[in-house]
Amino acid sequence: MEVLRRGHYKVFLGMAPGSGKTYRMLAEAYAARQAGRDVAIGLIETHGRPDTESFAEGFELIPRRSVEHRGVTLMEMDLPEVLRRAPELCLVDELAHTNATGLEHKKRYEDIEDILNAGIDVFSTVNVQHLESLNDSIAELSGVRVRETFPDEVLQKADEVVLVDITPEALLDRLRAGNIYPHDRIAAALNNFFKIENLTALREVALRQLAENVDIKRLSGHVVRQRDENVSSESAQAVGEHLLALIEPQPNAQRLIRRAWRSSQRLAAPLDLLWVRPPHGKMSDEQEHALTNLRELAGVLGVKLIVEEADDPAAKIAEVARELGTTYILMNKPQPLRGLARLKTPLALRLAESLPGVDVRLVSSRSQKPKEEQA
Amino acid sequence: MIAVWIIAGILVGSLLGYWLPPHGHLPRRDRPRPVRSILVPFSGESISRRAFDAAVRLAKAENAVIIPAFLIIVPSELSLEAALPTRCTEGMGVLEAIEQRAVSQGVQVESRVMRGRAYRHALQRLLEEESFDRIIVSADDVHGGLKTDDVNWLLAKAPTEVLVLRPAPEDERRVSAEGFVGKTS
Numbered sequence: 001m002e003v004l005r006r007g008h009y010k011v012f013l014g015m016a017p018g019s020g021k022t023y024r025m026l027a028e029a030y031a032a033r034q035a036g037r038d039v040a041i042g043l044i045e046t047h048g049r050p051d052t053e054s055f056a057e058g059f060e061l062i063p064r065r066s067v068e069h070r071g072v073t074l075m076e077m078d079l080p081e082v083l084r085r086a087p088e089l090c091l092v093d094e095l096a097h098t099n100a101t102g103l104e105h106k107k108r109y110e111d112i113e114d115i116l117n118a119g120i121d122v123f124s125t126v127n128v129q130h131l132e133s134l135n136d137s138i139a140e141l142s143g144v145r146v147r148e149t150f151p152d153e154v155l156q157k158a159d160e161v162v163l164v165d166i167t168p169e170a171l172l173d174r175l176r177a178g179n180i181y182p183h184d185r186i187a188a189a190l191n192n193f194f195k196i197e198n199l200t201a202l203r204e205v206a207l208r209q210l211a212e213n214v215d216i217k218r219l220s221g222h223v224v225r226q227r228d229e230n231v232s233s234e235s236a237q238a239v240g241e242h243l244l245a246l247i248e249p250q251p252n253a254q255r256l257i258r259r260a261w262r263s264s265q266r267l268a269a270p271l272d273l274l275w276v277r278p279p280h281g282k283m284s285d286e287q288e289h290a291l292t293n294l295r296e297l298a299g300v301l302g303v304k305l306i307v308e309e310a311d312d313p314a315a316k317i318a319e320v321a322r323e324l325g326t327t328y329i330l331m332n333k334p335q336p337l338r339g340l341a342r343l344k345t346p347l348a349l350r351l352a353e354s355l356p357g358v359d360v361r362l363v364s365s366r367s368q369k370p371k372e373e374q375a
Numbered sequence: 376m377i378a379v380w381i382i383a384g385i386l387v388g389s390l391l392g393y394w395l396p397p398h399g400h401l402p403r404r405d406r407p408r409p410v411r412s413i414l415v416p417f418s419g420e421s422i423s424r425r426a427f428d429a430a431v432r433l434a435k436a437e438n439a440v441i442i443p444a445f446l447i448i449v450p451s452e453l454s455l456e457a458a459l460p461t462r463c464t465e466g467m468g469v470l471e472a473i474e475q476r477a478v479s480q481g482v483q484v485e486s487r488v489m490r491g492r493a494y495r496h497a498l499q500r501l502l503e504e505e506s507f508d509r510i511i512v513s514a515d516d517v518h519g520g521l522k523t524d525d526v527n528w529l530l531a532k533a534p535t536e537v538l539v540l541r542p543a544p545e546d547e548r549r550v551s552a553e554g555f556v557g558k559t560s
Binding site for chain 2: 136137139140143144145251254255258261262265289292293296297299300301302
């Protein structure tokens, strides 16, 4: 029995509308057709751009299907027809698009999965601000929140990701010349999304995203002919750092979080915060207040604060660290123990023993003055 | 008999070892505790060195803890609870620098971060959540202080004493993520 090979997936990544993704996709499709391949357009969004429209006219276009939604007729990609037609290479624009209700899938990238599973190669396009993990930071940078997002795994699983790069200045020239939006929309676009600082930031994000993607594949041993089974989402976890800061609702936790966050920024690694509290323990007003402040800090930094209850903090921390794939634990330098507690193995040592391969870093407290000052 | 004395000595020693804190520290409950808090809000990549120095002087005199608060404006397109890591990059550095400098001068620091639709809104939220004994603010929004409108609002609404430092040429001297910056003459 013949095993159907999965199609080859190539994504053209842009920094903003008008960066030339669709045009570049058509150009590569044209070269493929010249080389004798069977190419068809499953869906294309030309946005009325004359150059793109005239280029697309030379290709076979699989007609869209009309879908009624709340009294509005929407024209969507005809997935069953694409699968029936089964070209060698299918072009599907804007993979982050949300389909009309009632179709096979909610999102277009899920339609693309079906096409790839049918053994059809796919070229697709997307702008970097649609990436789920970047949504918040791009909204912060640009002041515009994108509603249609797609999971990062889609990009990681693509066989090829091509960055369609353009300088912000050149993009603005194209906008002003009317090559991106009609003339009546240009002024609004220039005043909102298409600001030079936005575009510069988005370009940087797109370049970094591509570099990260390449890095993940390189470090996970990905080679050109390998398919998605070799590049799972776990591969990124395996090669990257994952930080976990152990906090308690005390004022000195703020500094620990700041230090951990800066380390996570330098390492481009995710950071989680963990507080293991005694079971059924009641918090004092001071602790409640400190916890509220820590939540605010965690929220603004975009890190997750996990609160667990356990009798044995070391065991619970080890369990959470394993679940998260932690490679680096940061904790405050413990207070000197008193009495019989001195006989206990220190927490840092217990963690180092129970989590081989995980680094444990003690962050010193600034509020502890040197001994000579105390005297 | 000697054995009994040895055992008794060990027992007494163990009990003392248990009850006495290590390294000659005073028990926590007996240590002098800060009784006052001084809020030092800032909005940018640095704070005025004068505001910092004033806070340290007062904190030393009053055995107070300095509470530097980094105020962040959340754009209206985002939820008030949105993560703003990009804006935090400088602010976290400033908090770190303030803590480092203040602690080296023997003053305790507890930092805060507060989001709002405007600096005034962030301040309002902060004041609703917590009470402070004094607020020190620089009326120099160029160097991380607050605008006149916000200072006026603070003077009118803050349920505590407000010390406003008017803009001065010395405000070129600042505390930023790089530590103390600006001329020191």
